[in-house]
Amino acid sequence: MRTKVLLVLLAVSAGVALAAPMSVQVRNGKVRATPSQLGAVVVTVDYGAQVQAGTPERGWYPVTTIDGKTGWLHESALSKKPIAMRAGTTDAATGASSDEVALAGKGFNEQVEANLRKEGKLDYAWVDRMSAFKVDANEISRFLKEGHLPGGDQ
Amino acid sequence: MNERRMKRISSVTAGMVLMGSLLAGLLSSRSEGKPPADTVMARRTGGGLGRILSGDQVESILRGAKAVQKTWENLTPEQEYYIGRAVAAQVFQTYRPLDRPAANTYLNLLGQSLAVFSGRPETFGGYHFLLLDSDEINAFAAPGGLILVTRGMVRCCENEDELAAVVAHEISHVEKKHGLKAIKQGRLTEAFTIIAAESTAQAGNKQLAALTREFEGSVGDVVKTLTTSGYSRDQEREADAAAVRLLQGAGYPDRAMITMLQRMDKRLANARGLGFAKTHPSARSRIDALRKTIKDTESAPDLVRQQRFSAAMQPLLAGR
Numbered sequence: 001m002r003t004k005v006l007l008v009l010l011a012v013s014a015g016v017a018l019a020a021p022m023s024v025q026v027r028n029g030k031v032r033a034t035p036s037q038l039g040a041v042v043v044t045v046d047y048g049a050q051v052q053a054g055t056p057e058r059g060w061y062p063v064t065t066i067d068g069k070t071g072w073l074h075e076s077a078l079s080k081k082p083i084a085m086r087a088g089t090t091d092a093a094t095g096a097s098s099d100e101v102a103l104a105g106k107g108f109n110e111q112v113e114a115n116l117r118k119e120g121k122l123d124y125a126w127v128d129r130m131s132a133f134k135v136d137a138n139e140i141s142r143f144l145k146e147g148h149l150p151g152g153d154q
Numbered sequence: 155m156n157e158r159r160m161k162r163i164s165s166v167t168a169g170m171v172l173m174g175s176l177l178a179g180l181l182s183s184r185s186e187g188k189p190p191a192d193t194v195m196a197r198r199t200g201g202g203l204g205r206i207l208s209g210d211q212v213e214s215i216l217r218g219a220k221a222v223q224k225t226w227e228n229l230t231p232e233q234e235y236y237i238g239r240a241v242a243a244q245v246f247q248t249y250r251p252l253d254r255p256a257a258n259t260y261l262n263l264l265g266q267s268l269a270v271f272s273g274r275p276e277t278f279g280g281y282h283f284l285l286l287d288s289d290e291i292n293a294f295a296a297p298g299g300l301i302l303v304t305r306g307m308v309r310c311c312e313n314e315d316e317l318a319a320v321v322a323h324e325i326s327h328v329e330k331k332h333g334l335k336a337i338k339q340g341r342l343t344e345a346f347t348i349i350a351a352e353s354t355a356q357a358g359n360k361q362l363a364a365l366t367r368e369f370e371g372s373v374g375d376v377v378k379t380l381t382t383s384g385y386s387r388d389q390e391r392e393a394d395a396a397a398v399r400l401l402q403g404a405g406y407p408d409r410a411m412i413t414m415l416q417r418m419d420k421r422l423a424n425a426r427g428l429g430f431a432k433t434h435p436s437a438r439s440r441i442d443a444l445r446k447t448i449k450d451t452e453s454a455p456d457l458v459r460q461q462r463f464s465a466a467m468q469p470l471l472a473g474r
Contacts, residue, residue: 026276108236109232116366123246123247130283133259133262133283140266
């Protein structure tokens with residue numbers, strides 16, 4: 001009996017120890033109730049947010065968000081590296097604002113895009129329009145079902 | 155200033171000079187051939203290594219030296235997203251988007267339904283699809299998931315299954331990050347050096363201008379590969395193989411990949427050197443490479459899928 005309890009305790013503590021912090025590396029990370037892209041969305045986590053991630057199963061991590069919600073996130077939405085959202089501080093010598101330094105420090109980003117837009121080199125109107133095409137999991141499920149595509153039965 | 159403080163400052167300064175010379179030695183030992191980008195950066199910022207550097211500057215340059223090792227694999231999904239947006243915007247300078255809401259909505263339903271079965275279902279900004287108003291038989295995948303399909307390509311597809319094969323192939327290029335691999339290493343080295351050395355920058359605006367220059371160069375490399383030079387044969391085969399797995403995952407008959415390639419081969423017979431034919435290996439060699447992975451032999455086309463494809467794409471298919 002005592003051995004059994006010990007084993008259970010060991011298993012639980014191993015599970016806890018395996019949970020590690022990971023960062024959300026997509027704009028809107030969807031934590032799902034089941035390990036499937038068609039699973040119901042429990043909560044949406046923002047880019048850069050940290051979650052506690054357990055052992056992945058077939059590309060899906062069981063996660064706990066900072067406010068205690070649990071669910072599954074696909075590995076493509078997570079990074080083991082911490083994501084610094086605003087790293088810079090005001091740099092008096094450069095005369096640039098802290099945001100400018102921080103954003104430039106992050107490389108190819110919205111500030112670079114804004115610079116290109118300002119110079120009139122690229123027109124992003126259609127890029128924005130096509131990015132607005134949204135399809136949710138219910139529409140996908142219906143599309144697959146109506147089209148007799150068994151992938152949707154997962 | 156008291157004596158103790160003076161001593162402390164002079165010992166810190168001596169340490170900085172020593173670090174500066176060590177760094178100069180490190181950089182000069184690698185100076186054969188092309189100058190390393192971190193040397194270039196030091197020159198650009200006017201931060202000459204001979205002068206005394208501040209602790210922050212030394213640290214930043216050391217980080218810059220490490221940045222030289224970085225490649226396309228170090229681009230974050232967010233950076234990939236901004237590159238992809240600019241790639242799509244640049245493609246639109248040559249190929250006009252097709253403003254057909256019903257057809258574009260259907261293409262997005264099809265594409266996003268397939269993307270959930272990809273090995274990389276999540277990208278920073280998600281997958282989005284758009285038709286292009288061109289008779290050329292072609293399709294492009296900008297990094298991060300912006301996928302463009304010409305009217306000519308849709309007209310080449312007999313049914314939804316074949317269009318799914320085209321879209322699956324493009325999603326697979328995004329999954330495998332083939333677009334990012336087209337960026338010249340030199341540009342990434344420069345960009346990562348600028349990013350790593352932020353506190354050595356003498357002016358935020360200059361730094362931004364330099365980053366924008368490398369960004370434009372990177373976007374140009376990707377666009378050139380998409381529209382002119384094409385991916386390598388290995389990358390095309392890799393995308394074909396991943397596309398077959400994707401079709402199988404969703405439940406489409408994977409044979410659609412073969413019939414689509416055969417149909418394209420026929421159409422492209424008169425268009426050698428143009429569009430898709432210019433940037434892709436021959437259909438014959440692609441089919442040969444795929445044969446072993448195709449499970450579905452022969453199946454009748456699904457009526458529902460056939461009807462919704464015809465209904466949504468009707469304006470594009472007219473007179474076919």
